[in-house]
Amino acid sequence: MQISVQKFIPYLIVAFIYLSVAITFWRDKKLTNKQSLKLATAMIAIGLILHARLLYQGIFADGFNLGFYNALSAIFWLTVLIYWLANLKHQLQSLQAFVLPPAALFALLPVFEVSNHYLQDTSQPLFVAHIGVALLAYSLFTFAALHALLMMFAERSLHNKPTVIKLPDFPPLLVMESLLFRVITIGFVLLTFTLISGMLFSEQIFGKPLTFTHKIVFSIASWAIYGCLLFGRYQYGWRGQKAIKLTLIGFVLLLLAYVVSKFILQVLLHR
Numbered sequence: 001m002q003i004s005v006q007k008f009i010p011y012l013i014v015a016f017i018y019l020s021v022a023i024t025f026w027r028d029k030k031l032t033n034k035q036s037l038k039l040a041t042a043m044i045a046i047g048l049i050l051h052a053r054l055l056y057q058g059i060f061a062d063g064f065n066l067g068f069y070n071a072l073s074a075i076f077w078l079t080v081l082i083y084w085l086a087n088l089k090h091q092l093q094s095l096q097a098f099v100l101p102p103a104a105l106f107a108l109l110p111v112f113e114v115s116n117h118y119l120q121d122t123s124q125p126l127f128v129a130h131i132g133v134a135l136l137a138y139s140l141f142t143f144a145a146l147h148a149l150l151m152m153f154a155e156r157s158l159h160n161k162p163t164v165i166k167l168p169d170f171p172p173l174l175v176m177e178s179l180l181f182r183v184i185t186i187g188f189v190l191l192t193f194t195l196i197s198g199m200l201f202s203e204q205i206f207g208k209p210l211t212f213t214h215k216i217v218f219s220i221a222s223w224a225i226y227g228c229l230l231f232g233r234y235q236y237g238w239r240g241q242k243a244i245k246l247t248l249i250g251f252v253l254l255l256l257a258y259v260v261s262k263f264i265l266q267v268l269l270h271r
Helices: 005-026 034-062 068-090 093-112 127-156 173-200 202-206 214-236 240-268
Strands: none
Touching: 005 034, 005 093, 034 068, 034 093, 068 127, 068 173, 068 240, 093 127, 127 173, 127 240, 173 214, 173 240, 214 240
């Protein structure tokens, strides 16, 4: 597959912006003054704007192309946006090391798109709402999983345990935990809407009756894990390692439901 340099450069610029911010913060433990943090925030905002423009061109140029790589890029654009907005209030600079490197990778992927996937029913409001809410739900749970990883490293650092990743600082654990459950709560509501709309209006949305594929089964299993976590949190005060583990388990199930199935169908089988 031949890729023109002119087409590749804009994607490379976005990836470079994301990576440069993450690496600079990761390597320089003195980069915590307000001026440096404002610069990082501005750089991420520029990356988000450029990334959004590329996504718009890739997805809406010839219809509604939600191919596998476009979808992943959109999910991580939303994930970076969620991080950027949360960081304005909670000072989550340490999360850059987890959010921005994969965002840089997935921002590049649409250049290598091997299988377009044009959606036909974009004139139906329910279909558009289903797709939009699903992407936002996946993005929130992606953010939650990365945030849970940050909490895991923060806990180990707090107890002076050896860690593979060493970062300049961490937000207070109670602040991170509170944010984690707020994000999961919103994601759970959106995932619930996605599942209900997909099940009740399958024929209107997808043009065929509901069938219980592995995608549906894994999605329901993930929904049940997150529901159990939220119930345990508000009923029994679950927190710490239990919350982190359940968050990551739920995210892995979502990966199996969406990413693995789409990768096999669109990238390997070209369907």
